[in-house]
Amino acid sequence: MSGSILGDLFKISTWGESHGKALGVVIDGCPAGVNLTELDIQADLDRRKPGQSPFTTPRKEKDQVEILSGVFKGKTTGTPISLIIYNKNQRSKDYSALKEVYRPGHSDYTYDAKYGFRDYRGSGRASGRETAARVAGGAVARKLLASLGIGITAYTYSIGPVTIEKTNFDKDFIQKNFLYMPDRQAAQQAEEYLTGLIKGNNSSGGKIECVVDNLPAGLGDPVFDKCDALLAKAMLSIGAVKAFAIGSGFSAAEMTGHQHNDFYNYNEQGKVIKQSNNAGGTLGGISDGSQIKIQVAVKPTPSIEKTQPTINRQGENIDLNIKGRHDPIIVPRAVVVVEAMTALTLTDLLLKNMTAKLENIQKIYC
Template sequence: MAGSILGDIFKISTWGESHGKALGVVIDGCPAGLELSEADIQKDLDRRKPGQSPFATPRKEGDKIEILSGVFEGRTTGTPISLIIYNKNQKSKDYSALKDVYRPGQSDYTYDLKYGHRDHRGSGRSSGRETAARVAAGAVAKKLLSVLGIEITAYTASIGPIEVDPDNFDQNYIMDNFLYMPDQDAVKKAEAYLTEMIDENNSSGGTIECNVKNVPAGLGDPVFDKCEALLARAVMSIGATKGVEMGKGFKAAEMSGYEHNDFYRYNDSGEIIKETNNAGGTLGGITDGSEIQLRVAVKPTPSIEKTQLAVNRSGENINLNIHGRHDPIIVPRAVVVVESMVALTLVDLLLKNMTSRIDYIKKVFNAEN
């Protein structure tokens, strides 16, 4: 299976399935000398792992990370970093009745069309559990970004029809609730809405917003490898995402040029600043030094107990009720996944940008003279 590798210099390759023995990731291209421990990675995996709230799958996985290579005496060595997470609580029998069924909203049908067979246990590589490996790699990328003072903050912006009120925004509250919403009132409304969905054997989608501060100007290239294009590719590769927008996004289509353009001014220090950030942090595919702002649409979980119309391999139309351990909403657990994919993209762009100008190369090799 192709397509499990991301990045050009800071390159990751994820492997493993939802109901296999383990899953993991190999990171190639991480600079030597970065302080790194399993605890640095574990804190992000704990945000993603299942079984943490009434609105997540009850599957209990510790998601304990092990560093197999690439780190010695607490620092990266410059060699490939191999990370592994063992699956401890698989219940593959939950899926035995589905092995010949094409479930609505799942990859069953397309997998069979492409490969001629599939791993029906928890969707194999299409399972949301694959993102644990991305989060592990993303934690390493975020550790590298933190050395440069780059801060990534993501949160649940909406659940179903419930949206965060900007007037109630409290960044400190994001980590204090299992929905990862920065608005206490919205959390209460979202909990009530999700309880309704569960009672109806249904599920919900939502949106995630991600902001990145202190991003250097100059990241990204002006044609195919635009910063926003690479961010969109990375975030859209998360299985549950159905849309990505930067800055004003689709609202830009309703604005005039005068309304959407970010006007320039010199500040008191003689630096160029923008009065607004409708573009979301990039111009011409290149970061401009302002905050990166992106928004992600996440679909409702397709595995629901409510009766659905489906078909099987025998050519029969069937009525399907899916039982087992599934998330009534995936959005809160996907927040850290979005952070991770953004971090992985930006680290790769930072490393590539080091060779974009001759004066950068001379500086690295102390060849100013």
């Protein structure tokens, strides 16, 4: 299987399965001198790990990370960083009844079509548990970005029909509720909505919004490696994500040119600023120095205890009712995954941008 490597200069390679011994990531290209400990990485993994609320799978995993290489006395050495997270609470027998069945909404059928063989225990590499390795790698990228004053904040924008109100936006509340919503009223409404779905053995989707502050202008390479194009690729690589938007997104199709254009002016310090941000922080595929704002749509959890028509490997039409431990909603645990993929993409672009101008090279060598 190819396709488990992301990045050009700041590069990660993830490995492991949901019900294997462990998952992990190898990071190649991280500069030496970044302050890094296991606690830095654990903080993000703790936000993603299961079993923390009534709205996540009851599978209990500590997701304890170990740094195997690339760090000495609390600083990165410039050599490959290897991180491992052991699986401790697998219940593979829960999936024995599914080894011959193609579950609706899962990758079972397509994996068989491609490889003729698949790991049916929790979907193997197609499991949402695979994202633990991404989050670990993203935590390292986030440390590098933080040293440059670049901040990334993601949050739950909507769950089912419940959407946050920007007038109620409270950044501090994001980390104080199970759903990672920045709106107390919306969080309460979403909890009530999800409780009803759980009682009916159903699941929900939602949207995640992510903003990046203090990113410099100039990141992204036309034509195929645009900043927004690479962010889109990173987001759509997350298994449950079905759509990506930046800035005004699909609303741009309903606007006029005069409405959508972001007008420039200089502030008192002579800095270029925009009066609006419909572009979402990029122009021509290159960051423009304003806030990056993206949204992703996350599908409902496909594993539900409701009877669904499907097929099996023997060519039969059957009815399926899925048992086991599953999230009634993926969105809250995916918030930190979106942050991680954003951090990884932008860190790689920052390193690549160092060679865009001769003067940049001269600053290092002259």
